[in-house]
Amino acid sequence: MATRKNATGRFGSAAAGLLFATAGLTLAARRRWLEKARLQERRLELEELAIRRQSLAHQQRMHWELLTRAIDDPSLAEVIDTYDKNIPAARRRQFFYANAWYANLYHIHRAGLIDGDELYGHLREFFQNPIFREYWEASRHMRAALNDTSAEARMGRMVDSLVRDLDEADTDEWWVVGTPPAD
Numbered sequence: 001m002a003t004r005k006n007a008t009g010r011f012g013s014a015a016a017g018l019l020f021a022t023a024g025l026t027l028a029a030r031r032r033w034l035e036k037a038r039l040q041e042r043r044l045e046l047e048e049l050a051i052r053r054q055s056l057a058h059q060q061r062m063h064w065e066l067l068t069r070a071i072d073d074p075s076l077a078e079v080i081d082t083y084d085k086n087i088p089a090a091r092r093r094q095f096f097y098a099n100a101w102y103a104n105l106y107h108i109h110r111a112g113l114i115d116g117d118e119l120y121g122h123l124r125e126f127f128q129n130p131i132f133r134e135y136w137e138a139s140r141h142m143r144a145a146l147n148d149t150s151a152e153a154r155m156g157r158m159v160d161s162l163v164r165d166l167d168e169a170d171t172d173e174w175w176v177v178g179t180p181p182a183d
Contacts, residue, residue, distance in 0.1 A: 053111050060107040067100045083138050091134070098135035101126065106155055120162065120180035127163055128174055136163065 070077040071093050083092045105126075109119045126132045136159065146153040158181055165178035 056111050067096050071096050095135040098132050117180045
């Protein structure tokens with residue numbers, strides 16, 4: 001009987017060991033599968049981000065192409081010209097060009113090519129130009145039509161605040177005026 005108990009104990013220990021080994025292998029396989037699934041999900045997210053950035057770049061090129069045509073051909077500019085007709089045509093063409101620069105900054109910021117501080121610095125510089133300021137004021141009605149929660153509307157409010165800060169500044173050192181918003 002002692003031999004039988006001893007053999008049963010050995011088989012029981014072997015079975016338990018086999019059970020633990022199988023459970024360990026199953027757990028390891030599940031972990032590998034979950035990690036593979038997480039990596040696949042991340043790859044898809046990165047692909048989606050790349051496609052979105054390509055789409056934004058394409059949209060920016062199209063915007064520039066359309067604006068260039070409007071700047072070069074006054075008859076085409078009439079299609080998109082919503083500025084006050086009392087503003088001379090040459091100035092309205094300058095406004096189209098200013099809009100192209102503003103849109104360029106907006107898109108490169110959205111694409112993550114410049115951060116908020118860099119964006120703010122470029123905007124400070126642009127708003128030293130009286131034509132750019134005049135464009136900003138003349139396009140106020142266009143920004144008023146934006147959805148308040150859109151990224152473009154938020155940027156417009158940030159620029160409005162910057163312009164107020166520049167107007168109220170007690171310094172000639174315009175490059176230090178205002179506080180860039182946190183990204």
